[in-house]
Amino acid sequence: MAERLYREIGESIKQEIAKSNIKVGDKLPTERVYAELFGVSRTLVREAFIMLEIEELIEVRKGSGSYLKNHLSLKANSKVSDVGPFELLQARQEIESSIAACAALVITKQELQTLQDLLEIESAELETVEKANNADRDFHLLIAQSTQNTVLLDTATRLWDMRDGNPMWKKLHARIQDTSYHDQWLEDHKKVLVQLRKRNAEGARQAMWQHLENVKQTLFKLSDTDAPDFDGYLFAQPHTSH
Amino acid sequence: MAERLYREIGESIKQEIAKSNIKVGDKLPTERVYAELFGVSRTLVREAFIMLEIEELIEVRKGSGSYLKNHLSLKANSKVSDVGPFELLQARQEIESSIAACAALVITKQELQTLQDLLEIESAELETVEKANNADRDFHLLIAQSTQNTVLLDTATRLWDMRDGNPMWKKLHARIQDTSYHDQWLEDHKKVLVQLRKRNAEGARQAMWQHLENVKQTLFKLSDTDAPDFDGYLFAQPHTSH
DNA sequence: AAATGATTATTGGCATACCAATAAAATTAA
DNA sequence: TTAATTTTATTGGTATGCCAATAATCATTT
Numbered sequence: 001m002a003e004r005l006y007r008e009i010g011e012s013i014k015q016e017i018a019k020s021n022i023k024v025g026d027k028l029p030t031e032r033v034y035a036e037l038f039g040v041s042r043t044l045v046r047e048a049f050i051m052l053e054i055e056e057l058i059e060v061r062k063g064s065g066s067y068l069k070n071h072l073s074l075k076a077n078s079k080v081s082d083v084g085p086f087e088l089l090q091a092r093q094e095i096e097s098s099i100a101a102c103a104a105l106v107i108t109k110q111e112l113q114t115l116q117d118l119l120e121i122e123s124a125e126l127e128t129v130e131k132a133n134n135a136d137r138d139f140h141l142l143i144a145q146s147t148q149n150t151v152l153l154d155t156a157t158r159l160w161d162m163r164d165g166n167p168m169w170k171k172l173h174a175r176i177q178d179t180s181y182h183d184q185w186l187e188d189h190k191k192v193l194v195q196l197r198k199r200n201a202e203g204a205r206q207a208m209w210q211h212l213e214n215v216k217q218t219l220f221k222l223s224d225t226d227a228p229d230f231d232g233y234l235f236a237q238p239h240t241s242h
Numbered sequence: 243m244a245e246r247l248y249r250e251i252g253e254s255i256k257q258e259i260a261k262s263n264i265k266v267g268d269k270l271p272t273e274r275v276y277a278e279l280f281g282v283s284r285t286l287v288r289e290a291f292i293m294l295e296i297e298e299l300i301e302v303r304k305g306s307g308s309y310l311k312n313h314l315s316l317k318a319n320s321k322v323s324d325v326g327p328f329e330l331l332q333a334r335q336e337i338e339s340s341i342a343a344c345a346a347l348v349i350t351k352q353e354l355q356t357l358q359d360l361l362e363i364e365s366a367e368l369e370t371v372e373k374a375n376n377a378d379r380d381f382h383l384l385i386a387q388s389t390q391n392t393v394l395l396d397t398a399t400r401l402w403d404m405r406d407g408n409p410m411w412k413k414l415h416a417r418i419q420d421t422s423y424h425d426q427w428l429e430d431h432k433k434v435l436v437q438l439r440k441r442n443a444e445g446a447r448q449a450m451w452q453h454l455e456n457v458k459q460t461l462f463k464l465s466d467t468d469a470p471d472f473d474g475y476l477f478a479q480p481h482t483s484h
Numbered sequence: 485a486a487a488t489g490a491t492t493a494t495t496g497g498c499a500t501a502c503c504a505a506t507a508a509a510a511t512t513a514a
Numbered sequence: 515t516t517a518a519t520t521t522t523a524t525t526g527g528t529a530t531g532c533c534a535a536t537a538a539t540c541a542t543t544t
Contacts, residue, residue, distance in 0.1 A: 004302070005497075006292065024376070030525060041499045043285075046526080047292055050248065054296045060246065062526050063506030071380060083393055091393035094344060098336040151325055151333035151404070155397055162393065247527080272495060283529045288496080304496050305536030 006047035009038060013048055014057070014072055028058060028066045083162055085169045085219060092159050093212040099144050099152050101205035104196050107146040115142060115193050122186055133173075137164075139189055143196070143208075172219055181218050188214055248289035251280060255290055256299070259310065269307045270300065325404055327411045327461060334401050335454035341386050341394050342434060342450035343443040349388040357384060357435050364428055374424060375415075379406075381431055385438070385450075414461055423460050430456055 013034060022028060031049060035042040049066060052058045059069045121135045137160055144156035163169050188211035195203035255276060264270055273291060277284040291308060294300045301311045363377040379402055386398035405411050430453035437445035 004295075032525080042526095043498060043500090047289065049526095050289055050292055051296055053246075054293055060526070061506080063504075063524080065506090065525060070376075071384075087391055088393050090344075091391055091397065094340040094394070095337055095397065098340050102332075102336060149329055149333055151330050151401070152336070155333065155337065155400070158397070158400070159393070274495080284496090285528060285530090291496095302496070303536080305494080305534075307495060307536090 005040070006044055006051060009034075009040065009044050010048035010051040012038060013045075013052065017068065017072055022068050024068050024071060026068050028068060030065060083166065085163075085166065085172055086216065088159065088162055088166070088169075089212060089216050089219070093209060093216070095155060095159065096140060096144075096212060097205045097209040099147060099156060100192060100196070100208035101201040102147040102149065102152065103143045104199050104201040104204040106148055107143075107196055107199075111142060111146045112193070112197055115139060115196070118142065119186065119189055119193065122182075122189065136185070143192075172222060184214055184218070185211065247282070248286055248293060251276075251282065251286050252290035252293040254280060255287075255294065264310050266310050266313055268310050270310055272307060325408065327405075327408065327414055328458065330401065330404055330408070330411075331454060331458050331461070334405075335451060335458070337397060337401065338382060338386075338454065339447045339451040341389060341398060342438070343447035344389040344391065344394065345385045346438050346441050346443040346446040348390055349385075349438055349441075353384060353388040354435070354439055357381060357438070360384065361428070361431055361435065364424075364431065378427070378431075385434075414464060426456060426460070427453065 016034075016037075017028070029037075031042045031045045034045040034048075038045070049058065049060060053060055057068070057070055057072055058066050060066045118135050118139045122139070141153070141156055141160065144153045147153070188207070192204060192207040192211060195207045258276075258279075259270065271279075273284045273287045276287045276290075280287070291300065291302055295302055299310070299312055300308050302308045360377050360381045364374055364381070383395070383398055383402065386395045389395070430449070434446060434449040434453060437449045
């Protein structure tokens, strides 16, 4: 553990706020009050306040006091590394299928050709796991890029960065490399490309959705059969819309 | 202005890091060094370090020193303000409508009640533009939160941060405040809530999609009629799927 | 010479004390 | 009584000092 104390204090303060009925805009107890409450120096409480301020939860005004700025329920947990693979896949399924639908309407011939090339790399270079993985990523992100919308591309990139920076995903992925699931996914990709070529937005959406559904199913099987240590990463996969 | 000092110190430290050739993993100068360099107490530098630590830029180890954790090239600020309002809205339309669909399946009664409360704030406190704006944001983000998927919440939060950090949007928004478009949007929000109550995923998706379509239309009119300075922000609004 | 243990120096952690801005209360003038 | 002014209290801002963990150095032993 060995977490820095100010973080604990900060979390404790959040809990105290939650227990109380302080509304947005209301004044919080002073630093000194919290210091005495937790039996620590004001310095530590002050550091915790800085943490909450950077999280945009509170606002600090010199000589006046500190005020609740946002609902603390909206603590955007940007701890990238402890997002579960399934939670992430769920989000990707929703977002990337929409991106595919957008892309279908405006993708250029040039981009379609590049996607085709990527598919060939995927099918050819299955020997190198890393290259196939990169081609996979490139395939998805190129579709995002083809929407001509930098926000969508930015969002998709962010989702893939989350995946690649996640140790738990690497574990799962390592287990896949010697299976033949790649073939399934390659077929999925082909189906997506077909729909993009047809400029069929809903077809592309559905194809991408099914692709990520397949990935989810595969990873679920793998983690379910022989991986007891993925507990806690399965909690968030509730909705199976469409 | 009256910015808190630790923030200035923090930014200065970032600049110092940028000027030096400190790589990721390297040890950076001690708190005392920066304190002397900037002519302030170590306390302030320490607070600045906490800021950088929360931003996941550095890592602090007691007794050892502080170390660069990530490349500070991720200067999100610059990109965020370059995004055009319509491009952003287009992305929000796609992503948030999917989020609404997900939310419809798992949202709790408590959360539905909170949304109801927010609607009342929106309709009641129209006098204060800022409060209505906050309620708007809270309404959308609470829906994201109700999906129970932190990635979706994180993504939605990011999109709203882009909006709120965008000077161009503020210009547009300032123009709206004395019109009655809020009423339209309030009605939109009500329709979304109705669908969420019915647990109707596709209905919620459609309602949210229509809401953001209306926002887009409104802002387009406003920028089209009497705002020659929005050129270049209109380029990316190509697809009108569904 | 190398490995091990003790010592010293460095570095962040935390607390106390005082400063400055704001807000509240008391005082005074109209 | 009311308004303006002064005074006081409250609150966050900053600096200094000492503590504890780590790392570096040196002495000791093999």
